[in-house]
Amino acid sequence: MSEERSPGGTYAGAVLFDVDGTLIDTAYLHAVAWWQAFRQAGLTVPMARTHRAIGMGSDHLLDHLLGPDRDKDGDSALSASHDALFAAYWPSLQPFDGAARLLHVCRQRGWRVVLASSAKEDELSAMRAALNAEDSIDAVTGASDVASSKPEPDLVERALERAGVPAERAVFVGDTRWDVEAAARAGVPCIGMLSGGWSRAELEQAGAVEVYEGPAELLGKLDGSILSQPSKD
Template sequence: MTVPEPDTADAPGAVLFDVDGTLMDTVYLHTVAWWEAFRQNGHSVTMARIHRCIGMGGDHLLDELLGEDRDEEESAAAKAAHDALYAQYWTRLVPLPGARDLLRACAERGWRVVLASSASGPEADVMVRALDADDAIAAVTTAEDVSASKPSPDIVHQALERAGVPAERAVFVGDAVWDVEAAGRAKVPCLALLTGGWCRDELAGAGAKAVYESPADLLRHLGESLLDRPPGDTA
């Protein structure tokens, strides 16, 4: 996907947020849902291996865990099982501590806040409602808006387009190595959180500009971070 070159003179700054694991406490729910989905379809895959793939798109996850020569019908059945199992949690999904206030603090500082979710449209809608921060969110992208999933940069490019900003006026916030890699390929600096279960060295080694414990931790250090104020804002 090619991002149009906007007029950068008056372009706002945008902060692009991954949602699963970054704003919502969902990583291990996805892990359990995939584990059970694989089991139901005759595949024994450990949760440790599954967890390391959460944050990839489902196609990449299936390639990694079942092999690129996997049976497409079995893969489709596993994906459908995961979606059905995970949907059972929808009414209980909760934001990570500080997530809602972080979004609002970024908006108050002049950032255009865009959610760059790799979830399907209905699943993303559930998480946006749970976040309850519509007043701070300028736009939302979902898996249905792109043709290639993370670690491809397509979701980042789409979020930039929705925000109407070039890469140099944006910051991405994510929780997995796949987020950092996708942002890097889009030439957007990335801040990483430990809430996805990756360690600090792994995230920094992938290229994260800084690593924070959680949304609440990033909020506490907002004034010392890349999110203190949008690029070019000297107010």
């Protein structure tokens, strides 16, 4: 899934964006899709608990919700059911207000803009189509690029490689505790978004350096954020 284009200028830093729940309003759609997949398999997992696992890749999500010592023979079928159920929402996916503009302004200010998502290739393609911000995206990483998903740091580290900058010149933007933890393990500060359903206190406790309601608020307060300008030190 990795892809990259030649940058149009000199980039002193990179901003790495989670997509689900951060740029596109999908967190609760994923929760519903997983809940239905579990029900189809005869499993009962409360919706609220399912939502709290959204942001993990399916590998960690199933361990988190069903237990790591379970019989894992049915994992592939569960994941496939989720994917099929979630795909029904693709035509109606909606970006958050200000999401595309935020990417554009970040790139305009000298950041490399990288999408760093745990989504599979077809899901990520559908979200990118909904976002409609291809001219502002320098590189993309997805589930197929890493061995382990968030909260492990693999995805963030791979995004840094694609961006061509060290961790100290990057910022991650995500909406869950799992994003904040993955970024921290890669040595990257994380901006938290409330758009995925996690509270300000939870994101700050996990280590988020700043927290905003969503892309529109961050865009409006960009000059006072750590994304005001990339460091040139």
